[in-house]
């Protein structure tokens with residue numbers, strides 16, 4: 001039975017799902033060295049934001065197939081290291097969207113009305129109604145930085161509170177922003193005009209310290225800034241200095257450059273600063289959502305099924321997966337076949353997407369083709385996660401072309417591999433949406449379903465050759481399940497594709513190419 005380690009606090013709903021297929025150990029608060037010591041026993045690791053999954057931990061996880069992050073951000077996982085090892089990293093992109101958005105909105109209102117400090121003062125026994133005069137958000141300008149899932153929800157709710165909305169997101173269209181009632185503006189203008197600024201962007205090299213002494217200086221002295229996205233987007237030293245100097249009105253932070261927050265000037269500031277310990281996703285509802293979402297994906301991967309929200313399998317979202325799955329199977333089969341026909345080291349893989357495939361996302365098909373191509377060399381070590389990296393490291397150049405014209409099938413995939421031993425090509429299509437058919441080998445038209453063991457010959461189309469090959473195979477006790485000849489002209493060159501019941505015995509290929517008229521023979525296991 002598979003083993004799953006849960007190293008952060010996860011809702012029981014997730015543990016129950018994992019327990020259907022695996023032995024689940026919940027060990028919270030492990031030190032890195034303790035995790036390294038035990039991770040080698042586990043097939044899957046499920047975490048939230050506390051466990052840092054470093055390269056060292058990944059390397060010690062020799063059995064790991066999947067790392068599940070019950071939340072959005074995977075910045076506590078060394079994703080490149082996991083990818084290299086072929087470990088799928090999954091998250092829950094939407095499970096805590098509402099929770100995080102509501103936390104940001106709560107921060108905006110709490111900052112405006114000094115709720116935390118007013119509450120603390122009453123609890124201390126005071127009744128001070130003068131120190132906590134607030135400000136209304138109605139008719140104020142909210143600048144939303146990052147108009148993705150969380151930013152959009154914040155914008156939608158803020159709109160209903162009567163706020164004017166500015167947004168900055170270089171990857172969002174003006175139409176989308178307008179639908180949300182936001183005016184898309186440059187960042188500097190947002191900084192200059194906003195009364196409230198709320199951050200909903202990932203932490204990337206471009207967004208690290210996006211809020212710094214220079215950008216803080218552009219803001220209104222009354223501006224209040226909220227960060228429920230990621231620590232490090234704000235330079236905390238610069239923020240504390242701006243708050244102390246009155247260059248900015250207030251700040252509410254849920255996330256910090258280093259968590260848990262250690263020594264910080266921010267702790268010493270007054271009611272203009274609100275600090276929460278990374279609570280954005282901490283609602284009962286969100287924790288159930290993310291636990292179920294990620295546990296289901298871990299369960300699926302343990303059962304050999306694909307994960308719907310893998311962050312390190314390019315372009316393989318649930319919708320794409322559903323639509324492209326049969327074609328991915330086709331791409332993988334063709335990759336495996338052309339790799340074996342080409343033999344030796346493949347240097348260039350040409351992939352042509354034809355018909356309806358030409359308008360589809362190509363990345364998953366390319367990954368699947370590379371997985372098939374590398375299977376002979378890497379066996380189970382290659383998967384959808386690491387196929388592209390492995391191909392790149394082997395110097396395989398991928399050239400993609402598209403042709404939207406529809407020929408005999410709705411969509412066909414053509415793979416041509418050039419390597420140290422020459423060039424070979426295969427084309428395939430789906431019949432009835434799922435059944436794979438080979439429609440061309442080395443430019444010769446055929447129409448055969450692939451089978452586990454196959455023999456291909458390149459020969460002269462001449463009388464008696466099929467009989468001779470049949471007798472030879474018979475003398476080696478090889479049973480032919482089906483056979484088809486593909487030729488372009490009568491008595492010219494031809495290809496024979498045979499499905500056989502068992503692997504070819506040692507040495508028979510040498511005998512086959514001795515048959516007069518047969519120029520080459522290739523045996524393939526799919």
Ligand SMILES: NC(=O)c1ccc[n+]([C@@H]2O[C@H](COP(=O)([O-])OP(=O)(O)OC[C@H]3O[C@@H](n4cnc5c(N)ncnc54)[C@H](O)[C@@H]3O)[C@@H](O)[C@H]2O)c1
Pocket residue numbers: 072073093096097100145146147148149150151168169170171172200201202203206207228229230254255278279280281282
């Ligand atoms: N505090 C919490 O507990 C908590 C909970 C959930 C999510 N988060 C964090 O909130 C953030 C937003 O999450 P989401 O689910 O909305 O993500 P998302 O991917 O849906 O949205 C992010 C948006 O940021 C935009 N963006 C990227 N780079 C940008 C840049 N340089 N400038 C401006 N915009 C940029 C993208 O185009 C996208 O629209 C993430 O950092 C996530 O990790 C925090």
Ligand SMILES: O=C(O)CC[C@@H](O)C(=O)O
Pocket residue numbers: 048049070071072073074096278280281282
């Ligand atoms: O696990 C958490 O509580 C934090 C989650 C949040 O930061 C996220 O990125 O989803």
